[in-house]
């Protein structure tokens with residue numbers, strides 16, 4: 180079974196997360212919005228009692244070294260609301276910027292807010308992506324009926340995480356969990372995630388993979 184993980188939004192907690200993943204030789208895909216990163220860390224929004232900050236442009240290459248980068252649009256708008264021109268900018272320009280920043284091909288896309296329509300799907304495909312991730316949970320996950328409506332197994336905090344994991348194993352295919360590292364609001368949650376990563380890395384039936392390599 181291949182295990183893939185997909186983390187969104189490029190926040191500062193990704194620095195700790197990528198360090199944790201490296202310790203366990205886990206692969207992951209990070210979905211970024213290049214239009215939202217300033218040179219230094221910048222305040223993003225509040226998540227409950229927590230201030231969420233975005234990573235600075237100056238640290239992105241270090242934080243994400245060795246991981247797959249996917250396009251999450253330029254500025255995280257609700258893509259179905261946009262004009263054709265705006266859509267082009269959010270999808271195509273964003274991909275070019277990420278490829279320039281990271282000097283690696285960017286072929287994956289992740290819909291902001293999980294929202295899309297036929298025009299959005301076509302813009303994403305035409306810009307050179309090979310898949311687009313939604314937030315729809317489905318089993319079996321792979322291969323998807325439409326690679327531009329690629330779903331997920333569950334969120335990383337899903338109470339049914341291990342049940343879903345074993346289900347995916349029964350189907351013999353792919354298990355994909357996703358989330359945002361800013362959701363990790365205390366040490367107990369970090370310990371729980373570390374336990375998950377460690378258990379998966381120790382499972383002889385599991386093999387870490389990047390999303391893009393599935394397609």
Ligand SMILES: [Zn+2]
Pocket residue numbers: 187188251255291292
């Ligand atoms: Zn997002």
